[in-house]
Structure formats: structure tokens, C-alpha cells
Amino acid sequence: MVISVIGVGYLGAVHAAAMAELGHEVIGLDIDADRIAALQAGRAPFHEPGFEEILRRGLRSGRLRFTTDYAELEPAEVHFLGLGTPQRKDGFGADLSHLESALDSLREVLAARGGAPTLVVGKSTVPAGTARRLSDQVEQIEGVQLLWNPEFLREGFAVQDTLEPDRLVYGLREPEGSQAEAAIAMLDAVYAALLAAGVPRLVMGYETAELVKASANAFLATKISFINAIAEMCEAVGGDVADVARAIGMDDRIGAKFLRAGVGFGGGCLPKDIRAFIASAEEHGVGEALGFLREVDLINERRRARTVELAGEMLGGVEGRRITVLGAAFKPDSDDVRDS
Ligand SMILES: NC(=O)c1ccc[n+]([C@@H]2O[C@H](COP(=O)([O-])OP(=O)(O)OC[C@H]3O[C@@H](n4cnc5c(N)ncnc54)[C@H](O)[C@@H]3O)[C@@H](O)[C@H]2O)c1
Structure with missing residues (x-):
């Protein structure tokens, strides 16, 4: 064709x-x-x-x-x-x-x-x-x-x-x-x-197909923010989030993928897609239904600040220090630095 x-x-x-x-x-x-x-x-x-x-x-x-x-x-x-x-x-x-x-x-x-x-x-x-x-x-x-x-x-x-x-x-x-x-x-x-x-x-139908994509990305973003929220909790009580993730990931209803705590999600899709989903729900008068995605977004934003804080804690402050970041893209095997 x-x-x-x-x-x-x-x-x-x-x-x-x-x-x-x-x-x-x-x-x-x-x-x-x-x-x-x-x-x-x-x-x-x-x-x-x-x-x-x-x-x-x-x-x-x-x-x-x-x-x-x-x-x-x-x-x-x-x-x-x-x-x-x-x-x-x-x-x-x-x-x-x-x-x-x-x-x-x-x-x-x-x-x-x-x-x-x-x-x-x-x-x-x-x-x-x-x-x-x-x-x-x-x-x-x-x-x-x-x-x-x-x-x-x-x-x-x-x-x-x-x-x-x-x-x-x-x-x-x-x-x-x-x-x-x-x-x-x-x-x-x-x-x-x-x-x-x-x-x-x-x-x-059109709307269902559009919602399939938005829902898939919202679910993936939620999974990442979920484990990052648990990481905050682990830090507070002295737990190890990697062990939590490994253990809960063995339950196949949960699954181990997208369950790695870290700097959060970035790239040209998840961040803007969950925001567009929130905006769309609000436009249709069901903002409350997707209100949790605001929290998913906030958890994600907090990870970035927390990463810098952690580096500061390990280095005794970041002021005046020379720091190398290995891997500037949002994920391996990509050079996409949008929102990374
Ligand atoms: N990148 C991904 O992994 C991915 C995965 C699934 C879905 N998507 C979705 O696919 C869409 C595209 O994403 P992308 O990452 O490829 O974006 P991109 O910015 O890399 O590509 C968009 C391209 O469109 C071109 N363009 C803009 N206006 C144009 C016009 N009037 N006529 C012709 N070309 C024009 C731009 O120059 C650019 O090259 C987005 O909606 C994104 O959410 C992307």
C-alpha cells in the first residue's frame, strides 16, 4: 500500500x-x-x-x-x-x-x-x-x-x-x-x-480508544509514583524500598515491572499525558475521579527535589561541588531529554 x-x-x-x-x-x-x-x-x-x-x-x-x-x-x-x-x-x-x-x-x-x-x-x-x-x-x-x-x-x-x-x-x-x-x-x-x-x-469507539491510551499511561505513572511514595515511607521508618518492591512484585497481581523507586518518571509522554488526562477529566466535570493523578504528579515532582537533597546529604552540601550525572535521558537506550 x-x-x-x-x-x-x-x-x-x-x-x-x-x-x-x-x-x-x-x-x-x-x-x-x-x-x-x-x-x-x-x-x-x-x-x-x-x-x-x-x-x-x-x-x-x-x-x-x-x-x-x-x-x-x-x-x-x-x-x-x-x-x-x-x-x-x-x-x-x-x-x-x-x-x-x-x-x-x-x-x-x-x-x-x-x-x-x-x-x-x-x-x-x-x-x-x-x-x-x-x-x-x-x-x-x-x-x-x-x-x-x-x-x-x-x-x-x-x-x-x-x-x-x-x-x-x-x-x-x-x-x-x-x-x-x-x-x-x-x-x-x-x-x-x-x-x-x-x-x-x-x-x-473513538473515545474508548483515546481513553485506552490515557489510562495505560496513567496506570504506569501511578505504579511508579506508588513505589516512590513507599520509598518516602521507607525512609521515614527505616525500611528498604528495594526489598519491599522485590517482595510485592512477586505477587503476579502486582507484578515487578515499573516498581523501581528512583528519580521518578520523565520523557515526552507520561508527565504531559497524566496532566492532559487531569485537565480532560476536569473539562468533563469529573475532575474528582482523576484527582489522584495530581498526587501521582506531586510525588513525581518531589522525587526530583529529593534526589538533589540526597546528593547534598551524601556530599555534605551541593554548593560549589562538581557533580557528574551519568545518563541525562529519562531512560536507558534513548537520548530523549524532554522532561528528564
Ligand atoms: N515518543 C514516544 O515514545 C511515544 C509513544 C507513544 C505515543 N506517543 C505520542 O505520539 C505523538 C508524537 O510523539 P513524538 O515523541 O514522536 O513527538 P516528536 O516531537 O518527536 O515528533 C513530532 C514531529 O511532528 C512534527 N510536526 C509538527 N508540526 C507539524 C506539521 N504541521 N506537519 C508535519 N509535521 C509536523 C515535528 O517537527 C516533529 O518532528 C505524541 O502525541 C506522543 O504523546 C509518543
């Missing part, structure tokens, strides 16, 4: 190269000309294990290329949206302006398809209600359907997670009916190799 990926950052660039790896013809687009030049030259603009390899293989095969020109996307039957959704400057909510401006630029390209079946597939993490609002605009163009297909990849494992995901989630305006079936069949064709390998595919 001919596919475009709009916004080739951490998510989009990996998605574009992975789709070429699956045998599709892929055009990646970004407004960042330097990024496009690097990708087109086979250079990864960020560190991600295995990415440069599939990028180069895609370029060599002739199935993968990059552009800054929306007009070149016209042949694509499926457009993936990999735009950033950062925290707004004036509050906790998500800034959707990148998505909106990309869709504005795409409108002409979609209209030029002359009614041929075309799928726009959102992969960005967005507040519930976003897909429906965007689809009201995009689906006015004949032949076009919008599907929301949230992404769960982990930086450091992005290539593997894109090619062998735990699950595929399809969010649709109406999950049933002939229109839905046509859209599902098109996305199934894109992911045919994954589906044949047994990756589960879950079909649901």
Missing part, C-alpha cells in the same frame, strides 16, 4: 521505517527540514536501537522516502498522524495545534483524491473527544475516514514495539456498520503481517 506518515519524530520516523519494513511504500513528512534531510540521508535524528538499520534498509529498497512537501502525499491511501501533543503553555491540557495545522495542510491532498477511499489514522496521544472533533472536519471530504490507532511503543524498544506490538487498538466513529468495516479492512491491510502473526486487534 502507499502510506504517508505526517510528523516524523520519535513515533512517526520509527512508524514510517517499520511500515516500509512490512513492504509498504512510505512517504514520511515533517515541517522540520533538517530532520527530513537527516532521515533522507539515512541518519537517525535520535538514538533508538535498530532504527537506523530499518531506516537505511527502507531507503535502499526505494520504498521509503521523506519530504517537507504535502503535495507529494497525494498518492497515499493511508495517512498516519504522528504529530506531537505537548502540554499547553497556559495549563495542564494538551496542545493540539500541531495536529490541527497538519490536518489543515492535508485537506487539499485529501480533496485531490477525488472520492477514492482514503484513511487518516491518528497515532498521537490525544484527550477523549479529539478524534470525533477532527473527524467532523476531515470526513466532510468525500471518501475520507478517520480512525484513531493509539501508539504504545516504548522508547528504547520502539522498533520492536512497532513491529511486534502487544495489541492494536482501532478507534472509530461508529465501530459497527459497513463504513466501519471498510475502514477496518484498510487498516488491517496495512497491518496484515502483524495480524497474521497473531497480534490482537481491538475495535472500539
Whole structure:
């Protein structure tokens, strides 16, 4: 199939190269000309294990290329949206302006398809209600359907997670009916190799799909803040949080993952995603339901200050000391220093 990926950052660039790896013809687009030049030259603009390899293989095969020109996307039957959704400057909510401006630029390209079946597939993490609002605009163009297909990849494992995901989630305006079936069949064709390998595919409404992603990140953030809160308690009473985590992690209802006390979570996703989730709940009049996420955020913020305090305690003060931090990114095998 001919596919475009709009916004080739951490998510989009990996998605574009992975789709070429699956045998599709892929055009990646970004407004960042330097990024496009690097990708087109086979250079990864960020560190991600295995990415440069599939990028180069895609370029060599002739199935993968990059552009800054929306007009070149016209042949694509499926457009993936990999735009950033950062925290707004004036509050906790998500800034959707990148998505909106990309869709504005795409409108002409979609209209030029002359009614041929075309799928726009959102992969960005967005507040519930976003897909429906965007689809009201995009689906006015004949032949076009919008599907929301949230992404769960982990930086450091992005290539593997894109090619062998735990699950595929399809969010649709109406999950049933002939229109839905046509859209599902098109996305199934894109992911045919994954589906044949047994990756589960879950079909649901837009809002549910959006909430799956927000809930997954909220749960993971909560797990990290939970063990960090227990670390505060351990410090107060003289316990060892590593032993607590090891022992409770052996209960498979709890699980050992994301249960390592430390400096807290960072990166381009969890911090802004839980805040956007809080803001969205408040907008919908159910702020209390997600009030605990404020606490999760505060525990996380406290870890940063506590880390500096601990360093000070160990060094007899940090003033005037020269300190090396090994590993500035928010996690191993990534160079992502957003909120790290
Ligand atoms: N990074 C991850 O691990 C990850 C995992 C799952 C979901 N997500 C979600 O995916 C989305 C993208 O995240 P990311 O980390 O890849 O962000 P990113 O900032 O690395 O990439 C976004 C890209 O979009 C480009 N862009 C902005 N406006 C554009 C426009 N009008 N047209 C074309 N390109 C434009 C930017 O130049 C940038 O290269 C976010 O919603 C994020 O929450 C990210």
C-alpha cells in the first residue's frame, strides 16, 4: 500500500521505517527540514536501537522516502498522524495545534483524491473527544475516514514495539456498520503481517480508544509514583524500598515491572499525558475521579527535589561541588531529554 506518515519524530520516523519494513511504500513528512534531510540521508535524528538499520534498509529498497512537501502525499491511501501533543503553555491540557495545522495542510491532498477511499489514522496521544472533533472536519471530504490507532511503543524498544506490538487498538466513529468495516479492512491491510502473526486487534469507539491510551499511561505513572511514595515511607521508618518492591512484585497481581523507586518518571509522554488526562477529566466535570493523578504528579515532582537533597546529604552540601550525572535521558537506550 502507499502510506504517508505526517510528523516524523520519535513515533512517526520509527512508524514510517517499520511500515516500509512490512513492504509498504512510505512517504514520511515533517515541517522540520533538517530532520527530513537527516532521515533522507539515512541518519537517525535520535538514538533508538535498530532504527537506523530499518531506516537505511527502507531507503535502499526505494520504498521509503521523506519530504517537507504535502503535495507529494497525494498518492497515499493511508495517512498516519504522528504529530506531537505537548502540554499547553497556559495549563495542564494538551496542545493540539500541531495536529490541527497538519490536518489543515492535508485537506487539499485529501480533496485531490477525488472520492477514492482514503484513511487518516491518528497515532498521537490525544484527550477523549479529539478524534470525533477532527473527524467532523476531515470526513466532510468525500471518501475520507478517520480512525484513531493509539501508539504504545516504548522508547528504547520502539522498533520492536512497532513491529511486534502487544495489541492494536482501532478507534472509530461508529465501530459497527459497513463504513466501519471498510475502514477496518484498510487498516488491517496495512497491518496484515502483524495480524497474521497473531497480534490482537481491538475495535472500539473513538473515545474508548483515546481513553485506552490515557489510562495505560496513567496506570504506569501511578505504579511508579506508588513505589516512590513507599520509598518516602521507607525512609521515614527505616525500611528498604528495594526489598519491599522485590517482595510485592512477586505477587503476579502486582507484578515487578515499573516498581523501581528512583528519580521518578520523565520523557515526552507520561508527565504531559497524566496532566492532559487531569485537565480532560476536569473539562468533563469529573475532575474528582482523576484527582489522584495530581498526587501521582506531586510525588513525581518531589522525587526530583529529593534526589538533589540526597546528593547534598551524601556530599555534605551541593554548593560549589562538581557533580557528574551519568545518563541525562529519562531512560536507558534513548537520548530523549524532554522532561528528564
Ligand atoms: N515518543 C514516544 O515514545 C511515544 C509513544 C507513544 C505515543 N506517543 C505520542 O505520539 C505523538 C508524537 O510523539 P513524538 O515523541 O514522536 O513527538 P516528536 O516531537 O518527536 O515528533 C513530532 C514531529 O511532528 C512534527 N510536526 C509538527 N508540526 C507539524 C506539521 N504541521 N506537519 C508535519 N509535521 C509536523 C515535528 O517537527 C516533529 O518532528 C505524541 O502525541 C506522543 O504523546 C509518543
